[in-house]
Amino acid sequence: MDGADGHSLPVMPQAAAAAPLLQVRDLSVSFAGEAGIMPAVRGASFDVPAGGCLGIVGESGSGKSVSSLAIMGLLPPQTARITSGSILFQGRDLLAMSASQVRSLRGSAISMIFQEPMSSLNPAFTIGDQIMEAIQAHERVSRREARDRAIGLLRQVRIPAPERRFSDYPHKLSGGMRQRVMIAIALACEPKLLIADEPTTALDVTVQAQIVELLRDIQQERGTSIMLISHNIGLIAGLADEIVVMYAGGVVERGATARVIGHPEHPYTVGLLGAVPRAEPGDHPLVGIDGAVPDLRHLPPGCVFEPRCPFSAAPCRQDEPALRSLLPGHLAACHMAPLDAVP
Amino acid sequence: MRFLIFFGQRLALAVPTVLILSVLVFLLQRLLPGDPALAMGGDEIDLQGLEEIRHKYGLDLPIHLQYFRWLGSALVGDLGISLRNSMGVTELLLGKLVITLQLAFASMIIAVVVGIPLGVLAASRHGTWLDTATSAVSLTSISIPHFWLGILLVLAFSVNLQWFPSSGYVPFWEDPRRSAMGFVLPSIVLGTGIAGVLMRHTRSAMLQSLGADYVRTARAKGLSERRVVLRHALRNALVPVVTLGAIEFGHLLAGAVLTEQIFSIPGFGKLLVDGVLYRDYAVVQGLVLVSAVLFILVSLTADVLYFVINPRLRG
Ligand SMILES: Nc1ncnc2c1ncn2[C@@H]1O[C@H](COP(=O)(O)OP(=O)(O)OP(=O)(O)O)[C@@H](O)[C@H]1O
Ligand SMILES: [Mg+2]
Numbered sequence: 001m002d003g004a005d006g007h008s009l010p011v012m013p014q015a016a017a018a019a020p021l022l023q024v025r026d027l028s029v030s031f032a033g034e035a036g037i038m039p040a041v042r043g044a045s046f047d048v049p050a051g052g053c054l055g056i057v058g059e060s061g062s063g064k065s066v067s068s069l070a071i072m073g074l075l076p077p078q079t080a081r082i083t084s085g086s087i088l089f090q091g092r093d094l095l096a097m098s099a100s101q102v103r104s105l106r107g108s109a110i111s112m113i114f115q116e117p118m119s120s121l122n123p124a125f126t127i128g129d130q131i132m133e134a135i136q137a138h139e140r141v142s143r144r145e146a147r148d149r150a151i152g153l154l155r156q157v158r159i160p161a162p163e164r165r166f167s168d169y170p171h172k173l174s175g176g177m178r179q180r181v182m183i184a185i186a187l188a189c190e191p192k193l194l195i196a197d198e199p200t201t202a203l204d205v206t207v208q209a210q211i212v213e214l215l216r217d218i219q220q221e222r223g224t225s226i227m228l229i230s231h232n233i234g235l236i237a238g239l240a241d242e243i244v245v246m247y248a249g250g251v252v253e254r255g256a257t258a259r260v261i262g263h264p265e266h267p268y269t270v271g272l273l274g275a276v277p278r279a280e281p282g283d284h285p286l287v288g289i290d291g292a293v294p295d296l297r298h299l300p301p302g303c304v305f306e307p308r309c310p311f312s313a314a315p316c317r318q319d320e321p322a323l324r325s326l327l328p329g330h331l332a333a334c335h336m337a338p339l340d341a342v343p
Numbered sequence: 344m345r346f347l348i349f350f351g352q353r354l355a356l357a358v359p360t361v362l363i364l365s366v367l368v369f370l371l372q373r374l375l376p377g378d379p380a381l382a383m384g385g386d387e388i389d390l391q392g393l394e395e396i397r398h399k400y401g402l403d404l405p406i407h408l409q410y411f412r413w414l415g416s417a418l419v420g421d422l423g424i425s426l427r428n429s430m431g432v433t434e435l436l437l438g439k440l441v442i443t444l445q446l447a448f449a450s451m452i453i454a455v456v457v458g459i460p461l462g463v464l465a466a467s468r469h470g471t472w473l474d475t476a477t478s479a480v481s482l483t484s485i486s487i488p489h490f491w492l493g494i495l496l497v498l499a500f501s502v503n504l505q506w507f508p509s510s511g512y513v514p515f516w517e518d519p520r521r522s523a524m525g526f527v528l529p530s531i532v533l534g535t536g537i538a539g540v541l542m543r544h545t546r547s548a549m550l551q552s553l554g555a556d557y558v559r560t561a562r563a564k565g566l567s568e569r570r571v572v573l574r575h576a577l578r579n580a581l582v583p584v585v586t587l588g589a590i591e592f593g594h595l596l597a598g599a600v601l602t603e604q605i606f607s608i609p610g611f612g613k614l615l616v617d618g619v620l621y622r623d624y625a626v627v628q629g630l631v632l633v634s635a636v637l638f639i640l641v642s643l644t645a646d647v648l649y650f651v652i653n654p655r656l657r658g
Contacts, residue, residue: 074562078470107565114556114563122557123655124578134564169654185564 020047027085055240111186117179128166134188176207255330265332422629447595453534462545484539548580589645
């Protein structure tokens, strides 16, 4: 076993050069419901590198959206509780700020686009109106100037005939076009960080590629940091510098994209990649992942992935494995890692 | 263009509705027991006198001819002559319409001004004591009987405090202040129940739109909560509420029988009661027909409004 201590957070290679834009530390979020308290995010830590792209993968229900809503300060106040952690944005803890301070960052320094392009725009207002509103929420500009900027944004997200589209209502646009409008809204005030929560899940495959392309251009041309969430590790691999793999509300593996994909160290990641762990004899074939995500209200005592894990051994049923460093910048929460060593 | 098609369709539906209704009204009156000629002529009249009256008012014609005669003149604005006081029914109705319209508008203003803000408040404070209290108020105001509320208000504000008159109508042009004062209590009586209905529907429509994805987007833009609620959520929640409000307003235009009785307001309600009591066919028919046409006009207006506030229909 690797001797590195997993409790302190080892510095990632890129992060050594510049401080990360966003540092999430030990974030835990639970929901109170009739059926009891449900921990949706359990001690998650990750960084979004300045000017870079962090990818977050995980199956449905692994806590990806809840984590991003926590960053945005948009968790439903009646039911959600942030029970631990900090979210440092440019060194300041968002969780310690007042509601109005967070609101002034929301939509200006940090923006988000959502999983549901069809329903995320208000049907009662024109798209131009909705983009202008995003600008005027944070900047004192004349209507004329806001209008010109809105049309410019529509052009940047490659919507054809932006002047005409400006006065259209959302129902006239396709899903892909609506997601572009959402991106235009998100970019309205030149955010430092763009959180894209499964921006392509609801779209056709060809449109998906175009949206990913657009996000890449935004990152490169504007230097916007992107936190890209998806359950599709392939989609993330094309864009992300680093990958965080979430399972049942916790981070089970993180590291540089090439490393995590080329050399996954958590059996869950291996399963996500849908591949045989190593092309060597004696491997455990694993195509897709059998079983289902556990009920977060009744988690098993040991490793949460143990019931589905082909590598499972005795310690896995007793202690929950902590995230520990296997190589500098590559961490996994697995008793059996490195998986090469497993017979 | 789309609007014209939309409006044309609604109008095309309205015409047969009015026609069917006119037949029903006409028949219903004839099927009721009692002879209007007898009612008019009094006890002393002989057979010949009755015949003369019947002939004068066309009551001796076959029933379908009576109907077409009535409908034909109704179309050119002549609703016949009141059997009771020999006045033209059209003039009679116009005079009362002014009164009923004032009462309906005043009641509707109260209902909207109270009901919609409270509905918004309840929804934006969902699950708090304020929400519970507002819902209780709404339920009470819906179920409270008009006559009971009317008597209560008269006791409190006319008899004890003497702020408002307990009854009587003063035309606006005679004394605007006294005229307005006279409408306060009856409008509260009529507006209360409607306010409750609007409150309840606004609340549930708001709860729905506050949970919508576009409201999350509005919050993600960093808009103030006030703007999120009043612009993004309310705008969409109003779509169903407008239709409902129009229906309630349409009902008010048919006249409020009880409330007009309590406060001695000579509007459609009182006219209807008198008309039925004295078997004044022409008045009752005219009244029901006019109310129906007014109701349809109001729903057409509501359709137009619905079209305006709902861009999805506009294509
Ligand atoms: N508002 C809420 N109230 C109660 N539970 C919630 C709420 N939002 C999310 N959850 C629960 O939190 C858990 C994590 O949800 P989350 O939406 O973060 O998953 P996800 O990783 O984004 O999945 P998906 O790929 O389906 O978007 C789920 O079990 C979900 O049921
Ligand atoms: Mg999600």
